[in-house]
Amino acid sequence: xxxxxxxxxxxxxxxxxxxxxxxxxEPEFWIVPSFTVAPVIKESCEIYMKxxxxxxxxxxxxxxxxxxxxxxxxxxxxxxxxxxxxxxxxRMLEEFVYHI
Numbered sequence: 001x002x003x004x005x006x007x008x009x010x011x012x013x014x015x016x017x018x019x020x021x022x023x024x025x026e027p028e029f030w031i032v033p034s035f036t037v038a039p040v041i042k043e044s045c046e047i048y049m050k051x052x053x054x055x056x057x058x059x060x061x062x063x064x065x066x067x068x069x070x071x072x073x074x075x076x077x078x079x080x081x082x083x084x085x086x087x088x089x090x091r092m093l094e095e096f097v098y099h100i
Contacts, residue, residue: 001037001041001064001065001066001067002063002064002065003045003063003064003065005034005037005038005041005065006038006041006042006045006065007038008034008037008038009034009035009038010034010035011035011096012096013033013034014031014032014033014034014092014093014096015031015032015033015034015037015067016029016030016031017029017030017032017067017069019069028087028088029087029088030069030083030086030087030088030089031086031088031089031090031092031093032067032086033092036082036086037067040067040075040076040079041065041066041067042065043074044065044066044068044072044074044075045065045066047074048074049061069083070083
């Protein structure tokens, strides 16, 4: 993801994250609203930038942002529960479409 995703919080914007699980497993997917993704990647990057590298030097600013499908120290405390809700949740998109 890029830095712009930190500010994209639109009611009709969802991200689909896919784990292919190749070559043996079946793909898994998570449908996550932008208003959930934006603050998580913003805070994650801020914490990353404040944390020094192993050699003690500072990280350089980058446009890249990371979104993890596993619990991380700087993600919300209930991140694992949120991920369970978003996993395979195509109904979230269906409900959005039918409410328009």
